[in-house]
Amino acid sequence: MSTKLVKTLREAIELSGLKSGMSVSFHHHLRNGDYTLNMVMEEIANLGIRELTLNASSIFDVHAPALEEHIKSGVVRKINTNYMSAGLGRRISEGLMDEPVDFRTHGGRPRDIALGNTPIDVAFIAAPTADPMGNCTGKFGPSACGSLGYAFPDAMYAKQVIVITDNLVPYPLLGWSIPEIYVNYVVEVPAIGNPKGIVSGTTKITRDPVGLVMAQSAVDVICHSGLLKDGFSFQTGAGGASLAAAKFLMDVMVKEKIQGSFASGGITGYLVDMLNAGCFRSLMDVQCFDLKAVESIRTNPAHQEISAMHYASPAAASAVVDNLDVVILGATEVDTDFNVNVHTDSNGYIMGGSGGHSDTAAGAKLSMIIAPLFRARLPIVTDHVSCISTPGRDIDVLVTQRGVAVNPKNAELKQRLKDAGLNVVDIHELKEIAERITGKPAKLARGGRRVANVIYRDGTQIDEILSVK
Amino acid sequence: MSTKLVKTLREAIELSGLKSGMSVSFHHHLRNGDYTLNMVMEEIANLGIRELTLNASSIFDVHAPALEEHIKSGVVRKINTNYMSAGLGRRISEGLMDEPVDFRTHGGRPRDIALGNTPIDVAFIAAPTADPMGNCTGKFGPSACGSLGYAFPDAMYAKQVIVITDNLVPYPLLGWSIPEIYVNYVVEVPAIGNPKGIVSGTTKITRDPVGLVMAQSAVDVICHSGLLKDGFSFQTGAGGASLAAAKFLMDVMVKEKIQGSFASGGITGYLVDMLNAGCFRSLMDVQCFDLKAVESIRTNPAHQEISAMHYASPAAASAVVDNLDVVILGATEVDTDFNVNVHTDSNGYIMGGSGGHSDTAAGAKLSMIIAPLFRARLPIVTDHVSCISTPGRDIDVLVTQRGVAVNPKNAELKQRLKDAGLNVVDIHELKEIAERITGKPAKLARGGRRVANVIYRDGTQIDEILSVK
Numbered sequence: 060m061s062t063k064l065v066k067t068l069r070e071a072i073e074l075s076g077l078k079s080g081m082s083v084s085f086h087h088h089l090r091n092g093d094y095t096l097n098m099v100m101e102e103i104a105n106l107g108i109r110e111l112t113l114n115a116s117s118i119f120d121v122h123a124p125a126l127e128e129h130i131k132s133g134v135v136r137k138i139n140t141n142y143m144s145a146g147l148g149r150r151i152s153e154g155l156m157d158e159p160v161d162f163r164t165h166g167g168r169p170r171d172i173a174l175g176n177t178p179i180d181v182a183f184i185a186a187p188t189a190d191p192m193g194n195c196t197g198k199f200g201p202s203a204c205g206s207l208g209y210a211f212p213d214a215m216y217a218k219q220v221i222v223i224t225d226n227l228v229p230y231p232l233l234g235w236s237i238p239e240i241y242v243n244y245v246v247e248v249p250a251i252g253n254p255k256g257i258v259s260g261t262t263k264i265t266r267d268p269v270g271l272v273m274a275q276s277a278v279d280v281i282c283h284s285g286l287l288k289d290g291f292s293f294q295t296g297a298g299g300a301s302l303a304a305a306k307f308l309m310d311v312m313v314k315e316k317i318q319g320s321f322a323s324g325g326i327t328g329y330l331v332d333m334l335n336a337g338c339f340r341s342l343m344d345v346q347c348f349d350l351k352a353v354e355s356i357r358t359n360p361a362h363q364e365i366s367a368m369h370y371a372s373p374a375a376a377s378a379v380v381d382n383l384d385v386v387i388l389g390a391t392e393v394d395t396d397f398n399v400n401v402h403t404d405s406n407g408y409i410m411g412g413s414g415g416h417s418d419t420a421a422g423a424k425l426s427m428i429i430a431p432l433f434r435a436r437l438p439i440v441t442d443h444v445s446c447i448s449t450p451g452r453d454i455d456v457l458v459t460q461r462g463v464a465v466n467p468k469n470a471e472l473k474q475r476l477k478d479a480g481l482n483v484v485d486i487h488e489l490k491e492i493a494e495r496i497t498g499k500p501a502k503l504a505r506g507g508r509r510v511a512n513v514i515y516r517d518g519t520q521i522d523e524i525l526s527v528k
Numbered sequence: 529m530s531t532k533l534v535k536t537l538r539e540a541i542e543l544s545g546l547k548s549g550m551s552v553s554f555h556h557h558l559r560n561g562d563y564t565l566n567m568v569m570e571e572i573a574n575l576g577i578r579e580l581t582l583n584a585s586s587i588f589d590v591h592a593p594a595l596e597e598h599i600k601s602g603v604v605r606k607i608n609t610n611y612m613s614a615g616l617g618r619r620i621s622e623g624l625m626d627e628p629v630d631f632r633t634h635g636g637r638p639r640d641i642a643l644g645n646t647p648i649d650v651a652f653i654a655a656p657t658a659d660p661m662g663n664c665t666g667k668f669g670p671s672a673c674g675s676l677g678y679a680f681p682d683a684m685y686a687k688q689v690i691v692i693t694d695n696l697v698p699y700p701l702l703g704w705s706i707p708e709i710y711v712n713y714v715v716e717v718p719a720i721g722n723p724k725g726i727v728s729g730t731t732k733i734t735r736d737p738v739g740l741v742m743a744q745s746a747v748d749v750i751c752h753s754g755l756l757k758d759g760f761s762f763q764t765g766a767g768g769a770s771l772a773a774a775k776f777l778m779d780v781m782v783k784e785k786i787q788g789s790f791a792s793g794g795i796t797g798y799l800v801d802m803l804n805a806g807c808f809r810s811l812m813d814v815q816c817f818d819l820k821a822v823e824s825i826r827t828n829p830a831h832q833e834i835s836a837m838h839y840a841s842p843a844a845a846s847a848v849v850d851n852l853d854v855v856i857l858g859a860t861e862v863d864t865d866f867n868v869n870v871h872t873d874s875n876g877y878i879m880g881g882s883g884g885h886s887d888t889a890a891g892a893k894l895s896m897i898i899a900p901l902f903r904a905r906l907p908i909v910t911d912h913v914s915c916i917s918t919p920g921r922d923i924d925v926l927v928t929q930r931g932v933a934v935n936p937k938n939a940e941l942k943q944r945l946k947d948a949g950l951n952v953v954d955i956h957e958l959k960e961i962a963e964r965i966t967g968k969p970a971k972l973a974r975g976g977r978r979v980a981n982v983i984y985r986d987g988t989q990i991d992e993i994l995s996v997k
Contacts, residue, residue, distance in 0.1 A: 061846070061850055061851055063845075063846065192846050192850075192851065193845065193846070220845070229759065229789060229809070230789055230790075230851060231789065231790050231809075231810050231812060231832070231848070231851075233809070233810055233829060233830055233832065234829060234832075235832075238834075238835070238837075238838050239838070239844075239845060239846045239847075240835070240837045240838050240841065240844035240845055240846065240847065241844075241845055242845050242846070243845050290698070320698060320699055320700065321699075321700050340698070340700075340702070341700050341702055343700060360702060360703060361702055363700070363702065363703075363704075365707070366707070366709070368709045369707050369708070369709050372709070375708075375709035375710075376532075376662070376689070376708060376709055376710055376711050376712050377530070377532065377661050377662070377708045377709065377711070378708075378709065379700070381530055381661075382530055382661065382699060
């Protein structure tokens, strides 16, 4: 039996031919439990390799301290990512890096990889189960994370691919996601991640009354949108209010015996419940958010893994987001033109990223933002968002605890919701209510340096993020 | 819901931008029951498109009359294929085409497609089930053929992809093989094939005593090769003697409680029986040869579909054939240097092609040819094969009804088999026995024209086929 197994990660990196100035990539299905990015970057630093471009589908707090050191020491020169949590985000905003971070979307990243705009020299695939030839999956093993959707473009387009696993099984693996045809080396390590950080044990709906009010309003909007009928397709995030909306929507769909076609995106146990209750024929899963989703994708053939390209790439002939009816999304800021910020907090610090936000907003027939009018005494609805993550043209509705604002471009929907007796208000009015409660916020004092570019899913730059003084 | 459905095949061809001089491709899982190639070529001819390169993974007799007309009328200028049955093969050998046919292997074809050596402008995918966005599979539907393995490179690399189906289902299809990301148009037709011709109802082992003797010898060779132990991997063709060998091998493996890793290739019911009996952990299926295999790949997760790249492409980081222990192959001729011909019959007429012959021979630790010494009073073992399909360096053993010849390069195996008491004979002796019985054949009278090139799996030309006078 031939094999691609090499004894150590160091040996695999050496064999891959990685040199200073090249590009390395990582996927983020192990989330805040991921060990592999830090493990790999430490070996790379030890080998004296420097000036790398780091292309990671997302970066979490678990990566922040080590990455900060690698940036300071010159091992990492440039970062391409779709999401960066506050740990490293804050330091980037303070001016840690010489080169701006390029933020893309979950669809834009595979697009630019496939088109050769962001070539990858060596991709590192954290694989919860793999065989010695590199066939691998996220569905099984002690570090099971379910879908490996975001790792597909890396595997398919990187010049060299190294699979790192803590569950090596005999060839051939049953039920691979990524086939051996793309894999050059396989390394076995004691653990690729901490299961407790990979996925939360369960995702929970909000118990906050404001969140529950917004969730009910969101479902009211869906019910009166004209879209909720057999064949309905749906996506929602894993925030507490979004999950509550999913739960309320399930009750409606079960009661009215509506069978949707699919729910997509990052998948939670609530969507699994909806699948099992017959609300959807299928889940299209690019990433599992909790253990119930992992169990479901492992055992239920209707719960289907999709690649990042299949999820959202504009370079694909088509993607799942193109067929979405409704998506419920969050926001750190929304402005009166319906532009949405999910990159920075109200103080201007990086603490997120588009992920699939602008991909699903562009694809869905009804794109809905759920956001409270204010958080920690800072207004969420403003004149101008400090960063445009998703352009207002792709947002149809803003749901708050004080009413629902409809984008003027969608007059027909506005009339429908009014006719149905929903509390439809002008978005400017929402802004004023927010400011009456919180006071008008002081304009952010921004540094003069550009610390990040926000690149829309079609490859064009949609905004930039400036340093915070 | 968006859709890629177009009303007619003609409209899909027009939308694809197909023009004279371009390249079109087809896969052959519907075999001699395929309607799509003829259907598409007729529309193309009606549109006045000419001078096409036809890249078909295999061509069967069902395609012969129509293709002959398209060649004569100038619609088809060039053919790239891995296999051509006798119907068109005979006419090609008689000089039907101006340009030689390029024969590749099942691994060489995806290699050359992936490397851009044989670009495809429009791929036509006959899909037993598809949804309106082009997600498709061979596992379900009235024309179910099981694996769609050979269609993957076409879908992935063609500039335009048209899916043709007779079983359109709502989006999203559950259990796609080829995802929508590659598909531009979907066309619904009454029938993509005749189920009776797609796969035989059952494949049957030989009842011919000569075949049974050879099958038993083949299994004796495997038993004494040192390879038959836990983890064993195996491939065999669908010929009667090969199937008998599989049956005899199963009896040994069950009795001795040997659990192999996988069997691969075109899959028959006999290999399904071996999977179900625990002889293998998995089947790696690039093509289903009978209805039992189709049923198995649909229902048994251990019966896994593989793409043509995963099966055999030398451009892949690795392929299944690289991990084969034993393959049993056929031959129309074998020469005393162990070179094998599977392209032409003993009269020099094209009636086959390499398919996976030279791919598996190159990959397997033990490559075995089963062939009778003569057929229809023509010797099979000769001084020089009239066409080299697979080079002798990749063949280890020839099994005939009069003994087993071992390639001198494999002295250790030869000694093993002798020690085990097998009837090991020199290949020259086999040739003499054959000629004693049949008489020395007259040297073929060949025409001066080159009618085909035989291109080895690495892209180099290994032989040519001349016209028959």
